[in-house]
Amino acid sequence: MKILITGTAGFIGSTLALQLMERGDEVIGIDNLNDYYDVNLKKARLDRLKKNSNFTEVRISLEDRDAINQAFSTHRPQKVVNLAAQAGVRYSLENPHAYIDSNVVGFTNILEGCRHHDVEHLVYASSSSVYGANTKMPFSVHDNVDHPVSLYAASKKANELMAHTYSHLFDLPTTGLRFFTVYGPWGRPDMALFIFTRNILEGKPIDVFNHGKCQRDFTYIDDIVEGVIRTLDKTPAPDPAWSGDHPDSATSKAPYRLYNIGNNQPVELMRFIEILEDCLGMKAEKNLLPLQPGDVPATYANVDDLIRDVGFKPATAIEEGIARFVGWYKDFYKI
Numbered sequence: 001m002k003i004l005i006t007g008t009a010g011f012i013g014s015t016l017a018l019q020l021m022e023r024g025d026e027v028i029g030i031d032n033l034n035d036y037y038d039v040n041l042k043k044a045r046l047d048r049l050k051k052n053s054n055f056t057e058v059r060i061s062l063e064d065r066d067a068i069n070q071a072f073s074t075h076r077p078q079k080v081v082n083l084a085a086q087a088g089v090r091y092s093l094e095n096p097h098a099y100i101d102s103n104v105v106g107f108t109n110i111l112e113g114c115r116h117h118d119v120e121h122l123v124y125a126s127s128s129s130v131y132g133a134n135t136k137m138p139f140s141v142h143d144n145v146d147h148p149v150s151l152y153a154a155s156k157k158a159n160e161l162m163a164h165t166y167s168h169l170f171d172l173p174t175t176g177l178r179f180f181t182v183y184g185p186w187g188r189p190d191m192a193l194f195i196f197t198r199n200i201l202e203g204k205p206i207d208v209f210n211h212g213k214c215q216r217d218f219t220y221i222d223d224i225v226e227g228v229i230r231t232l233d234k235t236p237a238p239d240p241a242w243s244g245d246h247p248d249s250a251t252s253k254a255p256y257r258l259y260n261i262g263n264n265q266p267v268e269l270m271r272f273i274e275i276l277e278d279c280l281g282m283k284a285e286k287n288l289l290p291l292q293p294g295d296v297p298a299t300y301a302n303v304d305d306l307i308r309d310v311g312f313k314p315a316t317a318i319e320e321g322i323a324r325f326v327g328w329y330k331d332f333y334k335i
Contacts, residue, residue, distance in 0.1 A: 003232075004028040004077035006062060006110065007084030009042035011188050012125070012179070014049060016081065016225050021054045028075045030068075031084065032061040036091070036098075037189045044332075045186055062106025072113035079232060082110050082124040085155075088190055089129060089294045092152040103155035104162075111166045121173045121235045123228060126160055128180040128217070128262065128299045129153035138302040141178065141250035141258045150294035160258060167254035173235045174255070177228060180262030180301045184221030184321055185328030192269075193322065196276055196284065197329050205285040212270040212288060215298040217262040220321040223314030227261040230310035250305065262301025263314045275319055279326040 003020055007013035008029030017027045029049060033042050049055045056075070060067040062084050086092075086102040107124070114122045131139045133147040148154040156178075163174040183193045196206045239251040250258040277283055291297065307313050329335070 001079065002026045002028065002075065002077050004030065004071070004075065004080045006030040006080075006082045008049060008057070009033050009046050010083060011045075011186055012182060012221065012224060012228075013083040014045035014186065015221055016083070016228055017049050017055065019225050019229060021049075021052045024054075026054045026056075028056050028058060028071070028077055030058045030060060030062070030071060032059060036086070036088075041186075041189065061102075062109055063101045065109050068109040068113050069116075072117040076117060077119060079121045080110065080114055080119050080123070081228065081232060082107065082122065085125060087152070087188070089150045089152050090292060091190075092150050093294055096151050099151050099155045103152075104158055107159050107162060111162060111172070114172055115166060115170045119172070121175070121232065122163065123175045123177065123232045124159060124163060126176040126178045126258070127153065127156040128178050128260070128301065129296075130157045130160070130178060131299070132296065137298065138264065138300040139260065140302040141260055141305055142248055144249065149296065152294070164252060164254060164256050167252065167256040171255065174257075175231050175236055176258045177231060178258065178260045178301075179224060180217040180219045180260065180299055182219055182221055182224050184325055187221070187325060192272075193276070193325055194329075196273065197280065197326060200276070200280055200282050200284045201335060205287045206273070207289055208269060208273070208286045209289050209295060210269070210291040210297060212268070212273070212286070213297065214269045214291070214295070215266040215300070216269065216272070217264065217266050217299045217301045218272065218318055218321070219261060219263045219301075219314050220316035223263065223316050224261055227259070227306060227310075227312055227314065230312050231257075231259060234310055257309075259306045259309070260301040260303050261306060261314060262299070262303060263316070263318075264301050264303050266298060266300045267318050272318065272322075275322050276326070279323050
């Protein structure tokens with residue numbers, strides 16, 4: 001199958017592309033290699049993909065409407081996975097326009113490409129951030145998510161609404177995946193695990209927000225990719241039981257679905273740091289700080305729908321996942 005993936009120089013996108021090519025799929029990879037974080041890491045991820053003859057690189061930006069349309073016209077993908085986005089909760093407080101350009105304008109261009117080129121299924125990255133001010137745990141895709149606490153979260157919620165509109169109007173099958181704190185080898189340098197590892201090894205203090213009382217449903221990269229592939233292979237159909245009298249946000253009379261992909265087992269930040277210290281054989285100097293604007297105290301994924309519909313539940317233990325990341329980090333940076 002020919003699959004277009006956006007964000008193939010990214011953490012999740014590069015790992016997904018490798019897995020799809022290993023099973024024989026052809027991947028068209030879109031990325032603009034922006035400098036939000038270390039471009040050399042992005043190039044190293046791409047170098048892994050370029051070794052495979054089933055990979056075609058297209059270096060353009062999502063917000064470039066003509067270039068996106070040309071990519072769809074030239075390559076005619078059967079399915080699309082949209083992972084490219086301006087990521088990060090905290091950066092959205094500093095540079096809001098980047099989120100509108102990439103996550104809203106860019107996503108519109110992807111939807112239009114799918115609509116006009118007979119794409120069979122669009123899978124796109126949403127985020128656990130959409131749960132915002134919600135406090136009922138675990139977070140369910142059937143819960144209302146109308147109270148985001150960052151522009152990043154609002155842009156991801158917007159993606160879900162936009163996708164539903166295209167599913168309804170144009171019968172485009174779409175599946176939104178709410179990822180919960182993804183970590184592992186080849187991860188992002190702006191994420192806690194990467195920052196903590198670097199600082200501990202360099203003897204620098206780490207900033208621990210909410211005085212270490214945050215809980216996160218850390219989800220290992222291989223589990224995320226498995227969830228993406230399983231949902232990609234299951235094209236959604238309209239839900240005949242859906243009712244406008246009691247509207248369910250995760251399904252529709254249109255071919256539309258939402259799923260959480262999380263480990264279903266929150267870990268307190270202090271425990272997370274303890275495991276990392278054990279893997280590194282070093283102690284961290286902690287700089288305890290209050291909760292950051294835009295952050296939430298806890299995330300916890302209900303994955304019942306994912307289990308029911310595609311028979312998969314993330315299960316990689318945090319101890320195993322952090323150990324694998326540390327091994328990769330030391331090898332990649334020759335430590």
